[in-house]
Amino acid sequence: MGPSGGVTRSTLRQQIADALRDEVLAGRLPPGREFTVKQIAVQYGVSATPVREALFDLSAQGLLASDQHRGFQVREFSVADYRAMTEARALVVEGLFRDPAARVAVRPDSLASIRRRAAEAVRAAKGGDLDVLIGYDLRFWRELGQFVLNPYIADFLTKLRVQAWMFAVHRLRGENGEGADGSALWDGHEELVEAIARGDHEQVHATLHSYYAHALAWADRLEAQGR
Incomplete structure (x- = not known):
């Protein structure tokens, strides 16, 4: 799982959400895959705040499940x-x-x-x-x-x-x-x-x-x- 390009500060939240959505739809983030805000922040070289916001956006869209103790997980659909x-x-x-x-x-x-x-x-x-x-x-x-x-x-x-x-x-x-x-x-x-x-x-x-x-x-x- 890697970023496809640079992420600018002005649109961090949306760019990170879009990049992760693309990873999921391409199958590179499979159902059940778990990750934390810190892992994504390190991956993209950004602060935790826009990453957390992006992950909550994706959770609201039904693409991720969140757990306060385990972080985030790619949703599995039956x-x-x-x-x-x-x-x-x-x-x-x-x-x-x-x-x-x-x-x-x-x-x-x-x-x-x-x-x-x-x-x-x-x-x-x-x-x-x-x-x-x-x-x-x-x-x-x-x-x-x-x-x-x-x-x-x-x-x-x-x-x-x-x-x-x-x-x-x-x-x-x-x-x-x-x-x-x-x-x-x-x-x-x-x-x-x-x-x-x-x-x-x-x-x-x-x-x-x-x-x-x-x-x-x-x-x-x-x-x-x-x-």
Whole structure:
């Protein structure tokens, strides 16, 4: 576990939180890994205060568990947790599309950027490039979340997607630790963004339904395999 670059004093708290989140999502900080504020502070060569704040931020996001005696631990999520995350996301999105005109406002000027994220995510999914996929997938959904008029809903969905990737990353790795189980990688990003661009709410809803059904089917397979 090492920093990927220098950390400036002006944004220490956020930079440390972002760096540790990236380590978790890349699988370099596995579930159950324990560490203390002091260890992270020494690693990054900074004082304890911004590290403590960053770790509490990640704990609030559900990525870490904290214990006043043992420090912090990377959260472990079960298949049941993953299924619950997926169902929660599906229920929230279902609610958004009961009255999309009142809850969702698409900004056409943002679609070009989202299309680029979608294309990169699909390319990574089809190539089994998990590290690239996670980054583009999270950016894709985060940018789509800007269309949701209720910011609390958008933040909630982002939080669940990060947690879902935390659960998935180790289970998707191939035996060599680099490849990914391609059958579990959803690649409908471009289909979704084009339906949004057309204003085709029925197709948007159908694509999202397929997305969540895909995730739940993978959870069923994992459960059957005892993983």
